[in-house]
Amino acid sequence: MEVLKVDQAQKRYDSFALRCSLQVKAGHITGLIGKNGAGKTTLFKSILGLITLDGGTITLWGKDIRQIQANDRNALGVVLFDTGMSEYLTISQIIPILQNIYAVFDRDFFIHQAHHFQLPMDKKIKDFSTGMKAKLKVLIAMSHQAQLLILDEPTAGLDVMAREEILDLLRMFMENQEQGAILMSSHISNDLEHLCDDIYLIDEGQILLHEDTDVLLDEYAILKVNEAQYQQLDTSYLLRVKKEVYGFQCLTNERQYYVENAPEVVIEKASIDKILVLMTKGEKI
Numbered sequence: 259m260e261v262l263k264v265d266q267a268q269k270r271y272d273s274f275a276l277r278c279s280l281q282v283k284a285g286h287i288t289g290l291i292g293k294n295g296a297g298k299t300t301l302f303k304s305i306l307g308l309i310t311l312d313g314g315t316i317t318l319w320g321k322d323i324r325q326i327q328a329n330d331r332n333a334l335g336v337v338l339f340d341t342g343m344s345e346y347l348t349i350s351q352i353i354p355i356l357q358n359i360y361a362v363f364d365r366d367f368f369i370h371q372a373h374h375f376q377l378p379m380d381k382k383i384k385d386f387s388t389g390m391k392a393k394l395k396v397l398i399a400m401s402h403q404a405q406l407l408i409l410d411e412p413t414a415g416l417d418v419m420a421r422e423e424i425l426d427l428l429r430m431f432m433e434n435q436e437q438g439a440i441l442m443s444s445h446i447s448n449d450l451e452h453l454c455d456d457i458y459l460i461d462e463g464q465i466l467l468h469e470d471t472d473v474l475l476d477e478y479a480i481l482k483v484n485e486a487q488y489q490q491l492d493t494s495y496l497l498r499v500k501k502e503v504y505g506f507q508c509l510t511n512e513r514q515y516y517v518e519n520a521p522e523v524v525i526e527k528a529s530i531d532k533i534l535v536l537m538t539k540g541e542k543i
């Protein structure tokens with residue numbers, strides 16, 4: 259079942275245009291990856307109704323977001339740039355506020371996890387480290403039995419340990435919510451690779467690619483060929499080609515075809531970062 263459907267969403271700023279479609283299914287973690295300014299936050303804000311679209315539709319649980327009621331919003335857990343709370347408050351002080359905002363705020367879970375993550379209860383949030391703030395944001399998003407988490411860069415600025423802890427929290431969310439789903443963006447493709455079921459690549463406001471993560475990691479590959487090899491190569495299954503000093507880097511989504519048919523060519527596994535670089539910098543054949 260589709261939890262979220264973005265259909266031809268359009269938003270235009272002076273020098274930027276978002277035009278994209280995307281879907282998130284129940285039980286899935288969907289990743290959105292793109293370089294700075296690609297349009298990730300604009301897309302997230304559109305989904306949350308924080309900016310008005312110029313065209314297209316966005317539905318949550320089959321309902322147009324323009325018709326979404328307050329109780330539907332309870333089913334959303336959101337991480338954007340800030341906690342949404344005054345940073346002059348402490349965790350102890352925000353608990354009653356969260357209980358007021360959310361119909362089903364799970365106070366015990368929240369306090370238990372705050373202790374687990376060693377978040378200070380009586381220190382002002384403004385004095386938290388980046389990692390503490392990031393954990394608090396994710397914890398708030400997860401503490402009111404949301405069915406869909408929308409997380410813009412939940413691991414930005416975190417060290418490896420803190421990142422792993424956040425990813426573990428997200429895995430726990432998915433285990434506990436059978437119909438739950440997550441849409442998250444990240445600069446760190448490693449995080450997405452290990453967590454997401456499927457990944458969208460976005461560039462200049464457009465979706466360049468959408469694949470299951472397993473397919474990206476197993477079936478995509480990079481062929482490194484010199485000029486002469488390139489002339490002989492069957493280019494039918496190449497998605498992008500990029501000129502290099504030695505010849506060409508070619509991105510394919512049919513690794514096995516080239517393993518079998520071009521045994522003389524160097525074929526490397528494609529990391530998600532490399533796929534992104536080639537999809538954005540390479541040329542279509």
Ligand SMILES: Nc1ncnc2c1ncn2[C@@H]1O[C@H](COP(=O)(O)OP(=O)(O)OP(=O)(O)O)[C@@H](O)[C@H]1O
Binds near residue numbers: 292
């Ligand atoms: N309110 C606005 N007015 C004008 N331009 C805007 C506005 N908000 C965003 N933009 C532009 O839209 C483009 C996409 O920005 P967006 O924040 O969505 O990118 P992003 O992928 O989230 O980037 P980052 O990874 O750096 O956060 C940028 O060129 C940005 O300058």
